[in-house]
Amino acid sequence: MVEGRASIDPEGVLFTAGSIAGIDLxxxxxxxxxxxxxxxxxxxxxxxxxxARFHGVEVxxxxxxxxxxxxxxxxxxxxxxxxxxxxxxxxxxxxTTVAAEQVLELVQRSRGLVVVDEAYVELADVGxxxxxxxxxxxxxxxxxxxxxxxxxxxxxxxxxxxxxxxHTLRIVQxxxxxxxxxxxxxARELHRVGELRAVxxxxxxxxAALVAALTRxxxxxxxxxxxxxxxxxxxxxxxxVYAALEREPDVFAANAHAHVPGTxxxxxxxxxxxxxxxxxxxxxx
Numbered sequence: 001m002v003e004g005r006a007s008i009d010p011e012g013v014l015f016t017a018g019s020i021a022g023i024d025l026x027x028x029x030x031x032x033x034x035x036x037x038x039x040x041x042x043x044x045x046x047x048x049x050x051x052a053r054f055h056g057v058e059v060x061x062x063x064x065x066x067x068x069x070x071x072x073x074x075x076x077x078x079x080x081x082x083x084x085x086x087x088x089x090x091x092x093x094x095x096t097t098v099a100a101e102q103v104l105e106l107v108q109r110s111r112g113l114v115v116v117d118e119a120y121v122e123l124a125d126v127g128x129x130x131x132x133x134x135x136x137x138x139x140x141x142x143x144x145x146x147x148x149x150x151x152x153x154x155x156x157x158x159x160x161x162x163x164x165x166x167h168t169l170r171i172v173q174x175x176x177x178x179x180x181x182x183x184x185x186x187a188r189e190l191h192r193v194g195e196l197r198a199v200x201x202x203x204x205x206x207x208a209a210l211v212a213a214l215t216r217x218x219x220x221x222x223x224x225x226x227x228x229x230x231x232x233x234x235x236x237x238x239x240x241v242y243a244a245l246e247r248e249p250d251v252f253a254a255n256a257h258a259h260v261p262g263t264x265x266x267x268x269x270x271x272x273x274x275x276x277x278x279x280x281x282x283x284x285x
Contacts, residue, residue: 008134008160011163011167012134012160012163012165012166013158013160013166014158014161014166014169014173015156015158015178015183016156016157016159016177017157017177018144018156019117019142019146019158020047020051021177022158022159022169023047023051023086023115023117026084026140026169027052027055027084028055029172030084031052031083033055033056036057036058037057037058037059037060038058038060038082038083038084039060039061039062039077039080039082039085040061040062040086041061041064041072041077041086041087042061042063042259043094043259043260044064044091045086045093045117048088048117057083062080064091069224070094070096070097070099072098072102072103074105074109081111081112082110082112083112084112085106085110085112085113085114086117087114088116088117089118090119090120090126090227092119093259093260093265094226094232094259094260095224095225095228095230095231095232096227097126097227100126108136111138113165115140115142116129116142118130118142119142120147120229122147123147123204123207123227123229124227124228126227128143133160133162137162137164137165139161140159140160140161140165142158142160143157144156144157145186145189156178156182203229203268206268206271207229207268210266210268210274211223211231213274213278214233214278214281217278217281219235219236219241219282220234220281221235221236222234229267229268230266230267231265231266231268232264232266233263233264235264238257238262241264241284242255242257244280244284245264251276251277251280252267252273252274252277253265253280
């Protein structure tokens with residue numbers, strides 16, 4: 001849990017067309033093509049590296065450690081002198097979280113900006129780093145309305161950072177990035193926080209049931225801890241499952257071998273969707 005309370009300065013909040021747009025803005029504003037570098041820790045959200053390379057910025061990977069890919073190599077990461085260091089917690093595609101103490105150690109060690117992507121934080125039992133932005137001028141937090149809020153089609157995200165960082169981003173941002181209809185829709189949704197809390201409580205209960213069932217599945221070798229709306233599992237017979245998956249479009253799962261060898265990323269669905277997934281693994285795993 002990230003402890004403590006701190007108010008968020010409205011001047012340090014920038015609405016964007018999804019958190020993807022925030023990543024793009026940060027790279028364009030703070031990195032010089034051909035000169036600067038960004039640091040990532042795989043397995044992680046691929047967009048960090050994609051946008052950096054698109055803008056001609058070097059990407060250095062300092063992989064996550066630990067069985068659950070939840071340990072940062074803070075000393076090695078900060079020693080790179082990267083302009084931007086991206087940390088995804090809860091992690092996509094793994095689902096685990098990095099200890100708050102490690103993230104803050106990285107922030108304190110780093111000369112550049114440390115960008116914490118919290119796309120799934122509403123689904124986790126941890127606090128947001130947004131409350132600490134006022135204490136650390138090089139801390140940047142990305143949030144989205146695409147995950148827990150279920151508003152992916154709206155394309156709305158938020159960058160929370162020191163006012164001078166947000167001011168720089170605002171200079172470069174498309175002035176029409178957050179339209180009036182999007183703002184009106186967000187205002188309506190933000191008044192439904194009570195409903196969202198009820199939905200999140202139900203999702204956590206369903207997630208616990210799904211994780212328990214997957215742990216018992218003979219097709220599954222290991223279930224990674226998750227604080228998201230998906231579960232990553234390591235399969236006993238990945239090739240057989242991958243081949244069968246191509247013939248089963250109604251199974252809410254994806255081949256995640258490119259990120260973590262031998263794994264399957266399972267999206268939470270309705271109980272009947274989860275039952276179909278478990279039957280699929282029973283038949284092909």
